[in-house]
Amino acid sequence: MTKQPFDRRIATGLDRGEAFTFSFDGKPVEAYPGESVAAALIAHGRRKFRDTLKREMPRGLYCGMGVCWECIMVIDGRAAVRACMTQAEPGMKVETQHGLGPPATMTGAP
Amino acid sequence: MNNADLAIVGAGPTGLSAALVAPRAGLKVWIFDDNALPGGQYFRQLPKQYRKTQKTVYDKEHGRAAELFTAIHHPNVTYLPNATVWENPDPGILAFAAGERSGRIEAKAILIACGASDRPVPFPGWTLPGVVTAGGLQNLVKGARVVPGERAVVAGNGPLLMVVAANLIRAGAEVAAVAEAAPAKARLWRNLPRLLHAPEIVKLAVNYRGLMAKAGAPYRCGETVIEARGGDELEEVVLAPIDTRGHIDRAKARTVACDTLVAGFGLNPSIEMYRLLGCEVTYNSYRGGWMPKRSEDLETSIPGIFAAGDGAGIGGVEFALIEGKLAGTVIARNLGALGERDAAIQAAPLRSRLERFRKFRVGLERVYAPPATWTELMTEDTVVCRCEDVSLGEVREREAQGFTSAFAIKGSTRMSMGRCQGRNCLPTLAALIAARDGVAVEQVDLPRGRPPARLVTIGDLLQEDLPAPVFPADPHLPRGEEVT
Ligand code: FES
Helix, strand or coil, rough: CCCCCCCCCCCCCEEEEEEEEEEEEEEEECCCCCHHHHHHHCCCCCCEEEECCCCCCCECCCCCCCCCCCEEECCCCCEEEEEEHCCCCCCCCCEEEEEECCCCHHHCCC | EEEEEEEEECCCCCHHHHHHHHHHHCCCCEEEECCCCCCCCCCCCCCCCCCCCCCCCHHHCCHHHHHHHHHHHCCCEEEECCEEEECCCCEEEEEEEEEEECCEEEEEEECCCEEEEECCCCCCCCCCCEEEEEHHHHHHHHHEECCCCEEEEEEEEHHHHHHHHHHHHHCEEEEEEEECCHHHHHHHHHHHHHHHCCCHHHHHHHHHHHHHHHHCCCCEEEEEEEEEEEEEEEEEEEEEEEEECEEEEEEHCCCEEEEEEEEEEEEEEHHHHHHCCCCCCCEHHHHCEEEECCCCCCCCCCCEECCCCHHHHCCCCCHHHHHHEEEEEHHHHCCCCCCCCHHHHHHHHHHHHHHHHHHHHHHHHHHHHCCCCCCCHHHCEEECCCCEEHHHHHHHHHHHHHCCCHHHHHHHCCCCCCCCCCCHHCCCCCCHHHHHCCCCCCCCCCCCCCCCCCCCHHHHCCCCCCCCCCCCCCCCCCCCCCCC
């Protein structure tokens, strides 16, 4: 189990199992089974998840419990998916959401 | 249609405690929870796949948690994780979205145990990545063992700030400042006798303070965050003195460099279910703002609908655990599963424990009573509604045009019409109107709550197995013709 150089996971007393990778804006990010997309990104210092439609402001994790919808991203082609409530999966394609996300994917079609 | 004696919304400390009691008395219970694992925020679990190799400080609640989690395995319990209760189409009926299991349930009693979330308090820069709520930080640490940064500032109001600071320190982060808005230290001694009704909690606080002192994390009272600054991410925060009326002394501001700001301004009960069901609400600023009116038996204004735990008024985990059990007992009695006498015997120790913690709560509320208002933190550019990107300036502009009620501001700015369903901005909207009109927050008329209570996908709803609707005869159709 090799750690990526920059890792904010607390290692003490825990075996997270076998790490896998998903892609974030085309670059690989390491995650562990059961970890949320938000936790995996934050563990590697990726904190901007999207920018907003009207003011194009950067946003990231805020409430961390599914209430605020600030952490939404484009995940496997589907827009407005909460990163804090979504488990990372091997090979998952996670992208920064710009505004409402790509219009063709609003329906959830890949 | 599914049937149950009792439908519990929320599998946190409250919901699970109720589920330890009611099913044992013979009630058929359904529990709905929007998380993947039971436990709510306080007993948030690590992913099932993780293996603990040694005991750590995070396992101190392991015993209580393990007992609670047994509740979902009782044969009388149907537990639905990843489920969102979103509508109350008819009295006693709840509609829930849960992927393939989406559907409706008819229940003789309903217990709302939805807990609470951080009170949103807008200030310039609070939307920057790197600014998280106290609850959000706790969840990252408890649910993923991840710390969001290396150098943090903790600011806001309430005892949770100490817990957050301690957790950051234990995780190896540097805590550059802890800013408590209330003059808590000055109020402490006077209220100590009350606080000592719960010596176990006082001891915890002493431990946290010890940890903070050892790590050199300065705890300042009467100070608040007034701005967070950065480009794409947080780089520094500005702190300044604040008095009990909410006035800020900007001349004495100081800047602290950090990559993380944990903003915890206390908790608000989740009121969307009461708004949906039409339960009467009341306002108590000491216990988190709006909350349902309840009887001694924890019943809301609507017979058969009960509310307990933080979602019915902030009390903390001990309150939640006791109220959950009390609700389970009372409901079992009301539905005839438990005799009057047995119910009274079971309820008596719960009520007296509740009384002890109530005395403690009063002490706590007096020590941490927040500034009268937080509205001075906002500037024209401050985003007051995150989902719809509405600034205070936009609200003011609309007010000047005559859109003055909460409803008119909502309609003209889209404030509270976004994905969070107003949960993150209605308290702000009410506070702004109250400050403008010089009235108490509780006198502000909130826009009506409408379904869905929480966001659900059309995909989920299509999974619902509903009987074909019966349409009334359509007068526009030629006689005898039917819609197919
Ligand atoms: S951070 Fe609030 S919903 Fe994910």
